[in-house]
Amino acid sequence: MDAALDARNRQTMRKLLVVAAAMLGFGFAMVPIYRQYCEAVGITQGRVVGATNTQVDASRSVTVELLASSAGLPWRFEALERELRLHPGQLATVNYRVVNTLGRPVTAHAVMNAAPSYAAQYIEKQACFCFSDQTLAAGEERVMPVVFLVSPKAPKDLGTISLSYTFFESPGRAS
């Protein structure tokens, strides 16, 4: 093979390697892209909002069912009320009780889920225990609030929302 062709081949290889490396980067870049996208359309954790002055839509009501569970973690975790009815735009405070039944301190994180899933984008939270890790000492009991409202933008046929929180032990952060 002559030297000129050899050089040309190597140049083609270098270009293709750059493409491959860029695509590897793109694979990892999908992580922040995905997060941004989900936040933009509001499909993950519900919207976090500051104190807002929303108009209460008193013409209709939405039922919010409160569910609580823990995954692979012997914490007792429950909502203090089973469900509530509220008008869209009306600020509500609900309380959850959690007990660490283990003989050691545990750090865990609650993840929100809503059914139907598109309802998540209409839940606007001002305060939630799910915003941060929760560390409970052995046997500790705690009552934690969620302050939220259902957005008046919620479609009219959204009659019931199941709002669920699941505690997962935070990996590598157990003390």
Added chain:
Amino acid sequence: MSAAAPAHGHDHSHDEHAHAHPTGLKRWLFTTNHKDIGTLYLWFSFVMFLTGGVMALLIRAELFQPGLQFVNPEFFNSLTTVHGLVMVFGAIMPAWVGFANWLIPMQIGAPDMAFPRMNNWSFWLVVPAAILLVASFFVPGGAAASGWTLYPPLIIQQGMSIDMTILAVHILGASSIMGSINIITTILNLRAPGMTLMKMPLFAWTWLITAYLLIAVMPVLAGAVTMLLTDRHFGTSFFNAAGGGDPTMFMHIFWFFGHPEVYIMILPAFGVVSAIIPAFARKPLFGYASMVYATASIAILSFIVWGHHMFTVGMPAAGNLFFMYATMLIAVPTGVKIFNWIATMWKGSMTFETPMLFSIGFLCLFTIGGFSGLVLAITPVDITLHNTYYVVAHFHYVLVSGALFAIFAGVYFWLPKWTGNMYHEGLGKLHFWLSVIGFNIAFFPQHFLGLAGMPRRIPDYALQFAEWNLWSSVGAFLFGFSQLVFLYVVIECIRSGRKCEDRPWEGADSLEWTHLPCPAPYHTFETVPEVK
């Protein structure tokens, strides 16, 4: 095409006197010859085909009757998972790389691949990866059991076999990228004078596009499995909900790789069929340029349809609609191809030797697979049929009677070129008919099972599904064992000494047929051919 005499005495003498070739094991370990490496790839893929086939037959044996008979459910899950991985990464993909190695240099008038040593390295990486995959059955906890899609959170929870699988995927990815760089460079830089891109045989074209797809998506898969690995061992939470991660994100990244991946397996099949149908219809390919553009369109569209694998994850309706329409759009360039092949046969002087039979089988059955794909593209229908046997039937129609039948067609078509001998036509036809009948008995009833609601990847099923499962298992065993006929035909062809003519197929007119004798000498086109 030039009418130069096929026999090149120069190549023979060069072969015998200029180099001292290593022999035996060393020849294969150290070879940098594209034909040797092609042969290695093809035999390797056949061994993996049988390995994955045994797993498939174990699955079908278990599903022969309702209840649990032969395997425990965990092992069944490993079987479905590793069957998928072995067939995709071990059988179909290496077979196409084998064809590329054998044919592309000869078809474009190049003496070898652009990077012969990297070529050797590409092949010998595949072997340890396959060993890792298969050996993972024998470690504590058994082989990966999460499905070939490696979805978290299940895959994060399983044992060390997952690490072996992830490492195997890394190695296979590296090998594919090296192979693709080699193929692209060969096609772009090593074409004989006069061999313009739009004169290349369609097989070279489809592989050029396939190689670009591989370079674009294999690194994404490597990234995804790396994230799985760090989630498992290094405390990251890419996909771990507990740490704020999201398993659905894995599905997006995986299928961004996964959908182009299925076209990586089928595009070279389009190239092979585009070589065989004109040869046996004795007419030039109808619509050559539209074939090239259709292939490129399919490749580009493959990047924007991944969401149709995950209509049920709760994407916004706009997302579901986008992926539905984009998916249906792919039927347009694919339809162009199908109609071009039919138009090629129209009023041709057709004969039906084994390569042509497999190509026509491909055409009919791949189209059925395409249609069931269109059905599955409809979001509301897919939400009903998601994870049922309808999906299993669909992708086996496109991958077995699509990609695999084209591989068989190609092997029969080029065996005379590779071995210098003619295969046994009667046995080849027997292999075709056993395969096509067995395949349809095995997979057509799975459409009915899926429509009736039978879920996939489960070792037991409700009694109402018993009868079609019985048929499906009978067909699967017929199909499986008829592949031994294929093995026999190939070995018999190599050993028979039934010399074939230099142009066994009068209608075949690419460079490897018009310029080279059968068998192709060890070194070809060391003097650059003239292409008119």
